[in-house]
Every structure is written in C-alpha cells, then in structure tokens.
Amino acid sequence: MNAAWQRLTLTRFVAPQWTRSSVMWRLKGLLKQWRQSSVLLAWGNEIAVALLSLVFMIAPFVPNGLTGMMIAACAAFWVLLTLSDDVLNPYRISPVHLVLGLFWVVAIAATALSPVKLAAATGLAKLTLYLFVFLIGERVLRSQRWRTLLVTIYLLTALVVTVEGWRQQIFGVEALATWNDPESTYAEALRVFSFLGNPNLLGAYLLPTIPLGICALFVWKRWGPKLLAAVMLFMNGACLYWTGSRGAWIGLVVALFVTLLLLLYWLLPRLPPFWRIWSFPIVFGGLAAIAIIGFVGVEPLRDRIMSIFAGREDSSNNYRINVWASVRKMIRAYPVLGIGPGNNAFNAIYPLYQLPGYSALSAYSIYLELLVEVGVVGFSCFLWFLLVLLHRGWAALQQLRDRPNQDVFWLIAALATVVGMLAHGAVDTVWYRPEIATLWWFMVALITSYATRPTEPLAS
Numbered sequence: 001m002n003a004a005w006q007r008l009t010l011t012r013f014v015a016p017q018w019t020r021s022s023v024m025w026r027l028k029g030l031l032k033q034w035r036q037s038s039v040l041l042a043w044g045n046e047i048a049v050a051l052l053s054l055v056f057m058i059a060p061f062v063p064n065g066l067t068g069m070m071i072a073a074c075a076a077f078w079v080l081l082t083l084s085d086d087v088l089n090p091y092r093i094s095p096v097h098l099v100l101g102l103f104w105v106v107a108i109a110a111t112a113l114s115p116v117k118l119a120a121a122t123g124l125a126k127l128t129l130y131l132f133v134f135l136i137g138e139r140v141l142r143s144q145r146w147r148t149l150l151v152t153i154y155l156l157t158a159l160v161v162t163v164e165g166w167r168q169q170i171f172g173v174e175a176l177a178t179w180n181d182p183e184s185t186y187a188e189a190l191r192v193f194s195f196l197g198n199p200n201l202l203g204a205y206l207l208p209t210i211p212l213g214i215c216a217l218f219v220w221k222r223w224g225p226k227l228l229a230a231v232m233l234f235m236n237g238a239c240l241y242w243t244g245s246r247g248a249w250i251g252l253v254v255a256l257f258v259t260l261l262l263l264l265y266w267l268l269p270r271l272p273p274f275w276r277i278w279s280f281p282i283v284f285g286g287l288a289a290i291a292i293i294g295f296v297g298v299e300p301l302r303d304r305i306m307s308i309f310a311g312r313e314d315s316s317n318n319y320r321i322n323v324w325a326s327v328r329k330m331i332r333a334y335p336v337l338g339i340g341p342g343n344n345a346f347n348a349i350y351p352l353y354q355l356p357g358y359s360a361l362s363a364y365s366i367y368l369e370l371l372v373e374v375g376v377v378g379f380s381c382f383l384w385f386l387l388v389l390l391h392r393g394w395a396a397l398q399q400l401r402d403r404p405n406q407d408v409f410w411l412i413a414a415l416a417t418v419v420g421m422l423a424h425g426a427v428d429t430v431w432y433r434p435e436i437a438t439l440w441w442f443m444v445a446l447i448t449s450y451a452t453r454p455t456e457p458l459a460s
Contacts, residue, residue, distance in 0.1 A: 008384075008387065009095070009387060009388055009391040009392075010098065010388055011391070041081070041084060044081050044084075045139070045140050045143070045146070047077065048077055048078070048081065048136050048139065048140050049146050049150065051070065051073055051074045051077055051136070052074060052133070052136060052137060052150060052442075053149075053150060054070055055067065055070045055071060055074065055133070056150070056153055056154045056438065056442075057153060057157050058070065059434055059435045059438055060157065060160075060161050060194075060196055060205065060435055061195050064434050067434045067435075067438070068126070068129060068434065071130070071132065071133055071434075071438070072129060074133065074136045075128075075129060075135075075136070077136070078132055078135050094392065094448055095392065096388055096389050096392060096444070096447075096448045096451065097138075099384050099385040099388050100131060100385055102381050102384075103374075103378060103381040103382055103385055104127070104128070106337070106374055106378040107124055107127055107373075107374055107378060108124065109337055110337040110339075110373065110374045110375065111123075111340045113337050113340075114339055114340030114345060115334075115339060115349065116339065116340065116344075116345050116349060119340065119342065119344035119345040119347075119348045120339065120340020120341060120345040121340075122342050122344045122345075123340060123341035123342015123344055123345055123373070124340070124341050124342065126341075126342055127341050127342070130437050130438070130440075130441050131441070133437075133438050133441040133442065133445070134441040134442075134448075135445075137150075137442050137445030137446070137449075141445055141446050141449035142449045144407045147407075147410050147446065147449070148219060148410070150442070151212055151410060151413075152216075154208070154439070155209060155213065155216065155229075158205065159232055159236070161195055161196070161202070161205065162194070162206065162209075162232075162235045164194040165192040165193075165194040165202065165239040165242060165243075166235065166238070166239060168190070168192040168193070168194065169190065169239075169242050173190070173192065173193075175190075176193065176197060176198075189244060190242070191242070191243055191245075192239060192242045192243055193243070194239070196435060198430070199243035199245050200245045200247060200248065200428055200430050201430045201433060201435065201436070202239070202243050203240055203243040203248025203251075203424075204247075204248055204251070204421070204431065204435075204436045205435050205436060205439070206239060206243075206248070207240065207248055207251050207252055207417065207420055207421060208413075208420075208421075208439055208443065209232065209233075209236040210233065210240070210252060210255060211255050211256070211258075211259040211412070211413040211414075211416040211417050211420070212410075212413045213229050213232045213233040213236060214259055214260075214263070214413070215263075215410060215412055216229035216232075216409075217229045217230065218409045219409050219410065245428075246427070247424045247426075247427045247428040248424055250423050250426075250427070251420040251421060251423045251424030251425075252420065253423075254420045255416045255417055255419060255420025255421075255423075256416075256420075257287075258415065258419045259412060259413065259416040260283055260284070260287070262397065262412040262415060262416065263409075263412060264279055264280060264283060265397075266397065266400075266408055266412065267279075319358060320365075320427065322358040323354075323358055323364050324363070324364065324365065324368060325355065326350065326353045326354045326360075327353075327363045327365075327368045329353045330349060330350065330353050330372050331371045331372055331375075333353070334372070334375060336375045336376060336377055337374060337375040337377055338372055338374045338375035339372060340373060340374075341373045341374060342373070343361060343362060345373065346361070346363070346369070346372060346373070347361060362429035363429060364427065364428060364429055365425070365426055365427060365428070365429065366422075366425035366426070366428075366429055366432075367425070367426065369429050370382055386422070389418070389444060389447055389448070389451075390415070390418070390419075390447075392447070392448070392451035393414070393415045393447040393451055394415075395451070396411060396447075396451045397411055397412070397415070397450075400450075410446060411446070411447065411450045414446040417439075417443045418440075418443050418444065418447065421436075421440055421443070
C-alpha cells in the first residue's frame with residue numbers, strides 16, 4: 001500500500017533521471033553564453049519579481065486585457081531566463097511541474113477535438129498564461145526574501161481594495177446587479193464589491209488575506225508591521241463579511257480552520273506540556289463558541305447562512321441548481337475530453353443544453369466546469385495534481401517542523417488558502433477570473449517552492 005501511494009504521489013521522483021531523457025529540458029541554457037555578457041539579465045530574478053509584482057498590483061483595478069498583457073510579459077521573461085540559465089539545476093523540476101504539464105497536454109487535446117475549436121483555443125491561451133504565473137512564481141519564490149516581498153505586495157494591494165469596500169459600506173453604493181433573493185429578509189442588504197464590480201469576486205479576492213495575514217503576524221518581526229498585519233486582518237475580515245458571499249464565507253471557514261490546525265501542528269513541539277494537551281480543544285472550542293454566538297446574535301448573518309440550506313426556495317440556489325442540471329447534460333454529451341477549455345467554449349455550447357430562462361456564463365462550480373472543459377481525463381489529471389501538490393506541501397511542512405525554521409508560515413498560509421479556494425470553488429467559478437486565477441497559481445507556486453529540496457527528493 002505504501003509503495004502504491006508513493007508511486008501515486010511521485011514521492012520517489014528524481015529529476016535528473018527525467019531530464020536526461022527530456023528533449024525540451026535540453027533547451028535550458030541554450031542562451032547562457034549571451035546571458036554572461038548581458039547587463040539586464042544579471043538582474044534576472046529582480047526583474048521577474050518586479051513583473052510579477054505589477055500583475056498583483058494592477059489586477060484589481062484594470063481591465064482583464066491589461067492584466068493578460070502583463071502576464072504575457074512574465075511568460076516571455078520566464079522563457080528568456082530559462083533559455084539563458086547559467087547553472088542547470090535539475091531539481092527545479094518537481095512532480096507538480098510534471099502533473100501540470102500532463103494537464104496542459106490534455107487541455108491541448110481537448111482543444112484539438114473541441115466542437116468549437118477557435119473558442120477553445122482562446123481558453124487554452126489563457127490557461128497557458130496562468131501556468132506561466134506558476135512557473136515564474138515558483139522560480140523566484142524559492143528565496144525567502146522574495147516570498148515575503150511578494151506576499152506583502154499582495155496584502156498591501158488588497159488593503160487598498162478593502163478601504164474602498166469600507167467606503168461603500170459606510171456611505172452606501174448602488175448595486176450593479178440583483179445579487180440578493182428579492183423575497184428574502186436579506187433582499188435590501190448592502191453587498192460591497194469595491195473595485196472588482198462583484199461581491200462574490202471581491203470575497204474570493206480577499207479570502208487569501210486571512211491566512212496570509214495571520215501568518216504575517218509571525219513572519220513580520222517588528223511591532224509596527226505586526227500591528228499593520230492585525231489591522232489588515234480586521235479590515236479584510238470585515239470587508240469579506242460585507243460582501244455577503246456565501247461561497248467566500250465557506251472558503252473562509254475552511255481556510256481559517258486549516259490555518260489554525262497547521263499552526264498548532266507546527267507549534268505543538270515548542271509548547272509547554274499543558275498546551276500540548278489542551279491547545280486544540282481550547283482554540284477550536286473557542287472558535288466554535290464565537291461562531292455559535294455570531295449565528296444566534298446576528299440576524300443578517302443567520303439569515304444568510306440559513307439560505308445556504310434553503311434549496312430551491314432561495315432564488316440564487318435555484319438558479320445554480322438549474323444551471324448544474326444543464327451542465328450535467330453537457331458532461332454526458334462530451335464525457336472524455338470535454339468541449340475545450342475557457343468560457344468562450346462554454347458560452348458557445350451551453351445554450352444548446354440550458355433550461356429556458358437560465359442563461360449562464362459558467363458552470364458555477366469549478367469541478368463541473370473542469371468536467372465540461374476537459375472531460376473525465378482532464379478532471380482526473382487535476383485531482384492528481386491536487387493530490388501531489390498537497391502531499392508535497394505536507395511533506396515539506398513535516399521536514400520544517402523539526403527545524404528552528406521561521407520560514408514555514410507562508411507555506412502554512414498557502415496550503416490553507418488553496419484548500420479554502422477549493423471549498424469556495426465548489427459553488428462558484430470566480431476562480432477563473434484573472435484577479436483570482438493569478439492568486440491561485442501564486443499559492444500553488446508558493447507551496448511548490450517549498451516542496452523540493454535542492455539535494456534530494458522529499459521523504460514520504
């Protein structure tokens with residue numbers, strides 16, 4: 001059983017054996033002689049960090065096309081850096097890279113066999129650009145310095161977004177669409193959306209700020225930054241609540257639970273005997289008590305939570321259920337490789353299967369969306385990718401737990417964020433928007449940057 005698990009998670013994967021037989025890998029270092037005389041590429045990692053920083057700084061405020069252009073610049077620069085690398089480090093290839101490469105190949109096959117090839121090709125191009133966010137991010141995030149800098153840039157950008165959300169909550173703002181069930185007690189409630197134009201999108205954007213903000217309290221050394229982290233946590237948490245996004249709330253609860261669970265796991269050997277026994281019951285019992293008090297004492301929160309379980313009696317639930325019914329028909333029609341990646345392909349095929357009056361731009365579930373776009377084959381690859389990613393992250397956390405290493409906290413935050421985003425994604429597809437997709441692949445890159453040691457593969 002253990003051997004099968006190791007094969008499934010690629011635990012014993014050794015990069016040099018793969019690179020010796022890889023034609024593409026031999027292109028690495030092709031331009032290394034030119035790089036030796038290049039003044040610009042002497043600052044290669046710094047430029048890569050600057051480009052990635054710009055992506056995070058502009059994503060919430062500019063049209064998606066401009067964000068795409070910045071990601072394309074990151075992709076081009078990653079290719080240039082890789083072709084001109086001086087030192088060939090075979091351990092830069094990890095199992096996560098391999099499984100994602102397989103998923104990308106499946107997406108290419110889905111595009112080639114798609115009934116709407118041109119529309120699917122657009123989606124494939126977007127997917128490829130997002131994968132480059134992962135590639136360039138994983139390259140620079142191996143440095144503790146760049147990890148902290150990039151996380152800080154995202155948190156500061158998110159704070160600007162949050163301030164606008166607070167302004168909307170305090171002074172009011174006109175809704176851009178009908179986001180509440182008009183027959184519910186929550187019908188007239190204000191849902192903030194800040195610069196992102198949609199409260200569900202804002203909730204998803206702010207979700208990573210909670211695990212990262214908690215871990216920033218440990219990473220940032222001086223009292224000034226720690227106070228800033230605490231202020232960010234309060235403001236971001238309040239703004240996320242004001243979005244009224246039930247999916248984001250679900251993601252937040254899951255992410256918060258995982259964050260505290262992993263923090264306690266890491267801290268446990270360093271705690272006095274009393275806290276080793278009672279820390280878990282006290283912390284999670286306290287959180288449960290706060291949740292119960294909030295549910296009982298805050299009527300709008302209680303109504304919004306209860307609407308999750310209202311089934312078709314809630315208009316938003318009913319809408320999603322009908323969309324999911326149509327999407328299941330699409331999956332049955334294209335079960336193996338789907339219709340091809342991207343919302344353009346979905347928009348071209350969905351009207352053929354939709355119920356009257358229930359138009360949709362997506363499947364309202366990332367899992368159904370993946371099954372529609374890349375079929376059972378691609379969905380299986382994605383699940384394999386998640387398994388490998390989380391296994392490698394957990395193994396890295398176990399290794400760091402036995403060392404006096406304070407660089408573990410961003411790994412904990414990234415693992416919690418990934419799980420939280422997956423929970424949110426079960427009922428929404430804002431995951432595919434550039435503002436959120438860039439954060440998702442940034443978290444994947446952050447975990448992967450920890451998950452491969454420079455001298456040996458991770459132990460099981």
